[in-house]
Structures are given as C-alpha cells and as structure tokens.
C-alpha cells in the first residue's frame with residue numbers, strides 16, 4: 001500500500017505540484033468541517049436548552065456554514081485531482097507502451113505471462129484517476145478520524161475504541177479484495193481466449209472461412225463456455241469477498257451500538273449533558289461513515305496497488321529482456337557479406353530448436369532466395385537477420401563482426417523489410433510512408449520518389465488530400481484501400497529507407513498471382529540492384545514460387561531448421577536433389 005501511495009503521489013508531484021497541494025488543502029478543510037459540525041451542534045443544543053437564543057442562533061449559522069464547506073470544498077478539490085488523475089493515466093499509458101516496445105527484440109510478445117499481465121494492467125489503467133482521488137480522500141479521512149477520536153476521548157476514554165473497531169472491517173475488506181483479484185488473475189487466460197474468439201467472429205477474413213466451414217456455432221459454443229467459466233470463477237471470488245466484508249461490518253456495528261449505549265447510560269446517571277449525547281450520536285454516525293468510506297477507498301487503492309505491482313512485474317520482465325546492446329558501427333558498405341556460423345535458435349519458453357547448425361554465407365551484393373516447406377524456419381531466419389531475435393547458439397557476422405556487437409539502432413536503420421503480414425498503419429499517407437525514414441517525414445520529394453518506385457501513384461491520386469490525406473477508416477474518415485494497395489504502401493515504406501545494407505522480402509507475394517508477384521519483384525528489384533551496386537547490399541527473399549526463385553544468385557533450401565542445399569538455380573538443378581524435385585513438381589503443376 002505504501003508503495004502504491006508513493007507511486008501515485010510521486011507521479012502527482014511530477015505532474016503538477018500546485019494542483020496536488022491545492023487539492024490536499026481543500027480536501028482537508030472539508031474533512032475537518034465534519035467533526036467541527038458535531039462540536040457546534042453540542043454547543044447549539046446546550047445553548048438552546050439553556051435558553052440562550054443569541055448563542056444558539058450564531059451556532060446554528062456556524063453549523064450551516066460548516067455543512068456548506070463540507071459539501072462544497074470536495075467539489076473544488078475534485079476539479080484539481082481529476083486533472084492530476086488524467087495526467088497520471090496518460091503517463092502510465094506512455095510507460096506501458098514503452099514497456100511493450102522497449103526491448104529491441106520481439107521476446108515480450110512471445111511470453112504468455114507478459115501478455116496476461118499486460119492485459120490486466122491495460123484494463124486497470126483507467127482506475128488510476130479514481131486511485132489518486134481515493135488516496136487523497138483517505139489522507140483527509142485519517143486526519144478527520146484522529147480529530148474525531150480526540151473529541152470522543154474527552155467524553156469517555158472507552159470511546160477511543162470505537163474507531164479501533166474499524167480495523168476488523170478494514171482488514172477483512174482487504175482480504176476480500178485479495179480474493180477478488182486472485183479470481184481475476186485466474187480468469188485472465190480465458191478472457192484472452194474470449195477476446196480472440198470475438199475478433200475471429202467479427203473479422204471479415206476469418207468470418208469467411210468460419211461460414212464456409214460451418215463452424216460459427218462451434219465458435220459461439222466455445223465463446224459461451226469460456227465466458228461461463230470466467231463468470232463462475234469471478235462469482236466465487238466476489239461471493240467469498242462479500243462474506244468476509246459482511247463479517248467485518250458486523251464487528252463494527254456491535255462496537256457502534258455499545259458506544260451509544262455507554263453515553264446514554266452516563267446521561268441517565270447525570271454524568272453527561274444533552275449536548276454530549278448529541279455530540280456522541282453525531283460523531284458515532286460520522287465514524288461509521290468514515291469507516292465505510294475508508295473501506296471503499298481502500299478497495300480502490302488496493303486495486304491500484306495490484307496495478308502498481310503488475311506494472312513493476314512488467315518493468316522487471318521487460319528489463320530482463322532488454323539485451324545489452326553493442327556499440328559497434330555498422331559499415332557503410334558490405335565487403336564480405338553476412339555469414340551465419342552454426343546458428344541455432346529456440347523461441348523463448350520452447351525446447352524445440354527452430355534453427356539448428358545453420359552455416360551460410362550471404363555474399364555482398366547478392367540476391368538470395370530462401371525456400372523450404374511451411375515451418376522450416378524461413379521467417380525465423382529473417383527475424384534473426386533483422387535483429388528481432390538473437391541466435392541461441394552460434395553467430396551472425398556482418399562483414400566479420402558479430403551482429404550482437406553492432407549498434408542495434410544502426411543495424412535496424414539499415415534493414416529494409418517487407419513482410420507478408422505488413423502493418424496497416426492508419427495514419428496520414430505521408431506518415432504511413434515516412435515511418436520508414438522519419439527524417440523524410442516532411443521531405444515531399446523523398447516520399448514521392450519512394451511512392452513512385454513502389455508504383456503507388458494511383459494510391460496518391462485516390463487519397464483525398466494526397467500526402468496529407470488519411471488512409472484507413474478505423475478512427476477517421478480516411479481513404480479505403482485494398483489489400484494490395486496496403487501492401488504497396490508497405491513497399492514504399494521499405495523503399496524510402498535510406499542506404500539499406502539488407503533488403504528483405506518475407507513472402508510478400510503469398511497472396512498475389514504469378515504476374516503480380518513478378519511485378520512486385522520488378523518494382524523492388526530496381527532499388528535492390530542500386531543498393532547492391534552502391535554498397536554491396538544483400539537482398540534476401542522468401543518465396544514458394546520457383547519462377548521467382550530461379551532468378552536469385554543464391555538459392556538456399558531449408559528443411560527442419562537446417563540448410564539442405566545452397567547454390568544457383570543451375571547448380572541445384574544439376575544436383576538432382578530436393579530443389580530439383582520441388583522445381584519440377586511446380587513446373588508440372590503450371591503446365
């Protein structure tokens with residue numbers, strides 16, 4: 001709890017010191033008005049019963065003023081801490097984005113624990129605002145409770161125990177919240193499953209297949225079953241929490257009844273006046289309100305505490321995944337090419353080697369085709385080359401220097417990739433392409449040149465506003481593009497990258513016909529040829545189409561994560577092995 005308070009207050013201080021202190025002062029004044037009302041009411045009762053109308057009238061006015069302060073000050077404080085809460089939520093969102101993207105690799109996205117924690121934190125983030133409010137109000141309540149207790153002690157020392165009785169509901173309330181949170185944690189994987197099923201059932205691409213296969217009903221059943229199991233688990237957590245809370249409230253209710261009886265007896269014995277009875281009844285009501293409010297606020301704060309713990313967990317996991325980056329300078333041009341030396345790779349959390357003892361030279365200026373059946377490890381090899389993962393054994397040498405020792409930022413800047421699952425960036429057209437080279441974001445000539453090399457002139461004409469027009473319709477009224485057009489923008493993004501040393505095409509043409517694939521490679525080829533001539537850049541592409549593959553300088557056949565064959569089309573055809581068999585099989589299919 002202390003660390004949550006420190007986190008929230010630290011962020012509030014960094015966000016706006018003035019707003020924080022302003023909110024604290026207003027809240028405190030409002031909270032102190034409450035016990036002051038009780039004291040004024042005692043004076044009023046005694047004055048009224050003592051036939052002193054002047055004092056009674058003044059005290060009545062004071063009580064009204066205090067009540068107004070109690071009611072109004074909170075609203076003004078709210079204005080201040082609402083803004084502070086917004087600032088905190090925005091800061092936490094920014095940190096979350098940084099944590100999920102802060103590592104150089106993709107390992108964070110492979111860890112189910114990371115993904116589960118991320119889902120929970122993302123859901124809890126909007127609670128930050130309420131948590132800061134709860135913390136400030138709890139501070140006010142604490143001061144109020146001390147003052148109330150001191151006043152009660154002046155009447156009878158036993159009455160000091162009244163606020164203490166609040167400890168039981170507070171402790172049991174915390175345990176109750178723990179149970180609810182644990183139930184939530186247990187349901188996180190199932191909630192991810194229901195989300196995935198919902199996405200499947202509402203995404204045009206998946207719906208097509210589901211309909212034709214007649215599996216919509218099965219999807220519904222699975223979705224329902226997962227929800228039912230989630231709800232049942234949450235219900236159990238909430239029920240056991242509610243029982244614990246009720247037990248705590250009972251303890252306090254008994255203490256409350258006892259306190260009122262104690263002072264009533266004193267009044268009957270003549271040891272207390274009517275004003276004292278009014279004071280105790282008023283304060284006891286206030287204490288019960290204080291306890292109930294504290295319980296509610298602690299629950300909110302506890303939820304934020306969980307969020308803070310999970311955030312810390314994400315920080316730890318993310319930090320563990322950050323690799324010590326190298327600081328070697330990436331060469332201006334490749335002289336010796338890129339060499340794989342006994343490269344092996346397993347995905348995080350898996351024992352299965354996806355690449356195993358890969359030895360391979362990608363010569364400078366060469367165009368290399370990577371072929372192999374599904375799951376052979378082609379995309380994994382591409383990701384290793386990009387530096388998104390590191391080999392678990394062996395090395396990748398760029399002109400003789402281990403990729404690990406090169407500056408990751410410099411290397412990423414020199415890789416120009418086009419993936420099969422290219423990103424659909426719903427941004428302004430200039431931003432969509434400019435992401436490939438941020439320095440060129442406002443350089444219309446460079447952007448237009450890249451779009452021309454990608455043969456995307458028609459798209460520019462189609463987007464209202466041209467470079468400054470929006471593409472995509474998820475959040476704005478942008479131009480709707482076809483799958484092929486989105487890919488063309490991906491190509492422009494790849495071609496805008498300055499001075500690449502490695503150009504990658506990972507099955508970008510999987511959804512295209514042979515003619516369209518040839519056109520795509522032609523568009524890419526001009527830039528790749530220029531990069532090869534100017535700086536020995538290597539072009540590596542993955543394709544299942546042998547009509548494209550045969551043109552490569554070097555063809556590498558991967559099987560079960562190992563290099564089976566490597567050579568030119570002529571060499572491999574002379575060899576009478578896998579490549580030749582696959583080539584002839586595909587050639588026959590096209591005849």
Ligand SMILES: Nc1ncnc2c1ncn2[C@@H]1O[C@H](COP(=O)(O)OP(=O)(O)OP(=O)(O)O)[C@@H](O)[C@H]1O
Nearest residue numbers: 110347350354372373374375376377378379380381
């Ligand atoms: N993020 C991941 N976590 C764990 N295993 C993975 C991950 N990505 C891929 N794999 C596994 O690695 C193996 C190789 O996958 P990869 O995508 O490299 O194959 P590929 O040759 O590109 O296949 P395809 O031709 O189907 O694209 C597969 O068995 C796959 O299940």
